[in-house]
Amino acid sequence: MERIKVEHLYKQYRLGQVGTGSLIQDVNRWWHKVRGKEDPTLKVTESNDRSKQGNSDYVWALKDISFSVNHGEVLGIIGRNGAGKSSLLKILSKVTSPTKGQITLNGRVASLLEVGTGFHPELTGRENIYLNGAILGMSKREITQKFDEIVAFSGVEKYIDTPVKRYSSGMYVRLAFAVAAHLEPEILIVDEVLAVGDVDFQKKCMGKMKDVASHGRTVLFVSHNMEAVKNLCTRAILLEHGTIVSEGSPSHVIETYLMSRNQSDWGREYREHEAPGNAFTRLKSVQLKPLREDGKPIITVKSSLEINISFWNYVEGLVANLSLHLYAATGECVFNVITQIPPPTIGVGLHHARCVIPKELLNTGTFYISFMLVQDTSKPLFNFEEVLTFEVEEERETTNWHGKYPGFVRPKIDFKINP
Amino acid sequence: MDSFVQEKHHHIEVISSKRRLFDVRLRELWNYRDLVMVFVRRDFVAQYKQTILGPLWFVLQPILTALMFYFIFGRIATIPTQGIHPFLFYFSGLTLWGYFSDVFTKCSNTFVGNSALFGKVYFPRLAVPLSIVISGLYKWMIQSIVLLVVLIWFQVSGVENINVHWSLALVPLYILLLALLGFGLGILFSSLTTKYRDLSFLLAFGVQLLMYGTPIIYPLSFTSGMMRKLLEWNPLSGILENFRYALFSVGSFDLGGLVYAVAFTLAAFTVGILVFSRVEKSFMDTV
Numbered sequence: 001m002e003r004i005k006v007e008h009l010y011k012q013y014r015l016g017q018v019g020t021g022s023l024i025q026d027v028n029r030w031w032h033k034v035r036g037k038e039d040p041t042l043k044v045t046e047s048n049d050r051s052k053q054g055n056s057d058y059v060w061a062l063k064d065i066s067f068s069v070n071h072g073e074v075l076g077i078i079g080r081n082g083a084g085k086s087s088l089l090k091i092l093s094k095v096t097s098p099t100k101g102q103i104t105l106n107g108r109v110a111s112l113l114e115v116g117t118g119f120h121p122e123l124t125g126r127e128n129i130y131l132n133g134a135i136l137g138m139s140k141r142e143i144t145q146k147f148d149e150i151v152a153f154s155g156v157e158k159y160i161d162t163p164v165k166r167y168s169s170g171m172y173v174r175l176a177f178a179v180a181a182h183l184e185p186e187i188l189i190v191d192e193v194l195a196v197g198d199v200d201f202q203k204k205c206m207g208k209m210k211d212v213a214s215h216g217r218t219v220l221f222v223s224h225n226m227e228a229v230k231n232l233c234t235r236a237i238l239l240e241h242g243t244i245v246s247e248g249s250p251s252h253v254i255e256t257y258l259m260s261r262n263q264s265d266w267g268r269e270y271r272e273h274e275a276p277g278n279a280f281t282r283l284k285s286v287q288l289k290p291l292r293e294d295g296k297p298i299i300t301v302k303s304s305l306e307i308n309i310s311f312w313n314y315v316e317g318l319v320a321n322l323s324l325h326l327y328a329a330t331g332e333c334v335f336n337v338i339t340q341i342p343p344p345t346i347g348v349g350l351h352h353a354r355c356v357i358p359k360e361l362l363n364t365g366t367f368y369i370s371f372m373l374v375q376d377t378s379k380p381l382f383n384f385e386e387v388l389t390f391e392v393e394e395e396r397e398t399t400n401w402h403g404k405y406p407g408f409v410r411p412k413i414d415f416k417i418n419p
Numbered sequence: 420m421d422s423f424v425q426e427k428h429h430h431i432e433v434i435s436s437k438r439r440l441f442d443v444r445l446r447e448l449w450n451y452r453d454l455v456m457v458f459v460r461r462d463f464v465a466q467y468k469q470t471i472l473g474p475l476w477f478v479l480q481p482i483l484t485a486l487m488f489y490f491i492f493g494r495i496a497t498i499p500t501q502g503i504h505p506f507l508f509y510f511s512g513l514t515l516w517g518y519f520s521d522v523f524t525k526c527s528n529t530f531v532g533n534s535a536l537f538g539k540v541y542f543p544r545l546a547v548p549l550s551i552v553i554s555g556l557y558k559w560m561i562q563s564i565v566l567l568v569v570l571i572w573f574q575v576s577g578v579e580n581i582n583v584h585w586s587l588a589l590v591p592l593y594i595l596l597l598a599l600l601g602f603g604l605g606i607l608f609s610s611l612t613t614k615y616r617d618l619s620f621l622l623a624f625g626v627q628l629l630m631y632g633t634p635i636i637y638p639l640s641f642t643s644g645m646m647r648k649l650l651e652w653n654p655l656s657g658i659l660e661n662f663r664y665a666l667f668s669v670g671s672f673d674l675g676g677l678v679y680a681v682a683f684t685l686a687a688f689t690v691g692i693l694v695f696s697r698v699e700k701s702f703m704d705t706v
Contacts, residue, residue: 094541097700103434122468134454
């Protein structure tokens, strides 16, 4: 039995300030019209009427999306930021409406785009349970029936009559999730709620989601967490630039997703006259290549990363070192490695260097690389900044916890319990 | 199992881009009636948490304003009040005006003030302004009880001889009109402010101006000529005048003003609902 049926769904957003600005703009438009002159923003309205694609003032967040979800299925939706996941969820949750197309929902829908939506800091835990429950679509009677269960699940019995502004953030999230967990919709739409809270909370959350699905309800689950998708979902779809590019079993779709990562990002090549550099040196190319036993071109925590650098040296008899910095996306330097000491002496011309970052060293996340050419181990000749950016994906043995490990590195270190 | 589930929940919904002109789902709103009442409760409780006097402020606000008016307009400016004691005159008018302006101002903030909530979860958006109308009604009822007490006190102490007119029975209609008018205009402004934020500045000033453009601190009979004509365009004038007539039997029952108020209110309400139901579907993309 079909629970959700999405047919030819389109969503268009308007970019920039056009029309969202002040009254003056609209008055100006109207005034031009009255005088029979050309509408100063006509270009925009025109493209709107035709729903023309590719106009720079408009962007299609979703283009011709069709899929259906059956009773009891857990559908995972994955894709990069900006692929259209959030737009799709917002339309399914009726927060905004589609530009074209239609969705048929067969059953009561509850969407959790956030935990604790509508919580009021001045109200007590008790009052907020009623408030949040009602916002999520529960009737007062339903909430009263489940009240004790909700409180027990949240574990904040003691503070139930304290305003939630005095709660710790952990208590707050637990209470909020407890309410959401006791919703009984036929269709549940969940967005990244797993990204918050501690390990304990995440476990509870995942357990509850499995529970929901096993009771024959339909779940739509959006996440960046591939492990969670693999574990929870019965089927997955991959969104890219607003269209569905892959659909099927979660492991298959996840693999497609990992492979589809923009591989052009993993390498750069320059012509000599436009290459970054200066009078001493210029960069010819940087290439990143994952090395894996299975040969798949994907970067996970279990892929070694080979970096090949080619550069032109213009200094005769240079005593040369390369110094490579690896940064986390947040800007912290994770490590710095340098080429061999004592440094070799190199002549004018093209030179190559190779670096291999071993597998099971970096944690999941986005990293970027910069490197410098150094003379006599002391004088930097040029700093090639941010020459490469890449993302390390998750790949792990099944654990009951699906959260992200903290830290920038995740080295394989011997650590055992003696049984 | 499947057929059982299907039978139990006959709830099929279609989301599409197609819009009907008058797209108000009253049934859905009714299903969310508990939410409306929770909002009402939230507004009450949250507003007076950490205040010493608590809900007493509902009562103190109009009394203090009426006292202030009494000294400024009654004693210093000495604007005539049709022989009614100035304090009673102002206080009675302020209870009605307070209800209208409260509903109007708060409803006009529906979209902008709740955008974070509206962006995360769906429920009939009309639940918010509806809860404002209801919580305002509670406040008005409390104030009316105080007004009643004050009236009785004036009567008993002999300061004023109160002469109630039969049209007092129409007060529920007056309140309904104020509620619908504040609601209609409020949601209309709310819809427009999603696009033109300038309006929210204009509104704060406009409401203040409107109070002076409504016969609250003076009777309609005090004005004449152009001024009078202008005031008669204000749908609130008829309601205020008739309400005072019902309480004090001074002046005359203004049927024309009442009919005009009804017509204006229905028009504002209809336009408000139309625009609101249009904007609620896509305002998240413009806010």
